Amino acid sequence: MQAPKDRFSSQSAAYRQFRPQYPPELYAFLLNQVQGRERAWDCGTGNGQVASQLAGHFAEVAATDISQKQLQQATPLPNVHYSLSRAEQTPFPDRHFNLITVAQALHWFDFVAFFAEVQRVARPGALLAVWGYGLLRIGPAIDALLDHFYMQVVGPYWDAERRHIDAAYTSIPFPFAEMEAPPPFAIRQQWHLAQVEGYLSTWSAVRNYQQEKGANPLPELVQQLSPLWGAQALREVRFPIFMRLARL
Numbered sequence: 001m002q003a004p005k006d007r008f009s010s011q012s013a014a015y016r017q018f019r020p021q022y023p024p025e026l027y028a029f030l031l032n033q034v035q036g037r038e039r040a041w042d043c044g045t046g047n048g049q050v051a052s053q054l055a056g057h058f059a060e061v062a063a064t065d066i067s068q069k070q071l072q073q074a075t076p077l078p079n080v081h082y083s084l085s086r087a088e089q090t091p092f093p094d095r096h097f098n099l100i101t102v103a104q105a106l107h108w109f110d111f112v113a114f115f116a117e118v119q120r121v122a123r124p125g126a127l128l129a130v131w132g133y134g135l136l137r138i139g140p141a142i143d144a145l146l147d148h149f150y151m152q153v154v155g156p157y158w159d160a161e162r163r164h165i166d167a168a169y170t171s172i173p174f175p176f177a178e179m180e181a182p183p184p185f186a187i188r189q190q191w192h193l194a195q196v197e198g199y200l201s202t203w204s205a206v207r208n209y210q211q212e213k214g215a216n217p218l219p220e221l222v223q224q225l226s227p228l229w230g231a232q233a234l235r236e237v238r239f240p241i242f243m244r245l246a247r248l
Contacts, residue, residue, distance in 0.1 A: 019202060020187045020239055022103065027053050029182050035125045036098040043087045044105025048074030055080050064090060088113035092121045102130040106172060107164035115175050122248040128176065131243035132165055133187055138237055141228050149221050154205035157212065168242035176246035187239040193229040196237065197222050
């Protein structure tokens with residue numbers, strides 16, 4: 001089993017501030033599919049965004065991550081237990097969880113080992129839901145600049161795992177009988193340009209670029225975007241969500 005990659009500890013505060021929030025309809029869909037509300041496990045929880053939403057619907061929520069700095073950004077809740085743990089090897093009992101979620105993290109895992117662990121800790125009939133979101137979309141002219149930045153400027157600095165996001169997780173072997181995915185969800189945010197810049201600063205490719213070149217690629221992009229955006233304008237920023245589901 002390979003050692004896990006941690007690309008987010010160094011920017012955990014920015015990650016909490018700028019990463020987008022999943023829409024309420026995504027959670028409503030998942031909760032409608034779950035058989036039992038005793039325990040949920042949010043794996044790769046980061047700063048606990050998903051775990052905190054599940055807390056209102058389950059007696060207990062386990063939330064694990066490999067980054068202590070990310071976990072320190074999470075909001076404490078009485079029924080959420082945050083712990084430092086690899087996805088592929090956990091301390092949980094067998095047949096323990098009604099719901100297992102992984103949001104924007106599965107591509108970092110050892111798939112074979114993780115899915116074996118899922119099978120071990122899931123109750124019969126438990127729901128596994130893994131999802132992520134693709135490149136932000138705003139409008140044709142702005143999107144063209146973002147695409148060039150994503151593919152050409154920082155493209156060479158993405159980890160190889162990023163290809164699974166580009167493929168909407170269809171490139172990840174899924175060893176379970178797959179349920180039909182819901183109609184596509186999307187994250188929709190009203191953002192100023194500064195918030196877009198903050199979000200882009202959390203990209204691991206931007207961080208890798210800075211470490212190798214000793215320069216920040218974002219100011220040039222922001223300068224290009226600024227006349228298209230408007231100084232004080234709020235614009236809708238849309239992130240398309242993809243999801244894979246299984247009944248275990």
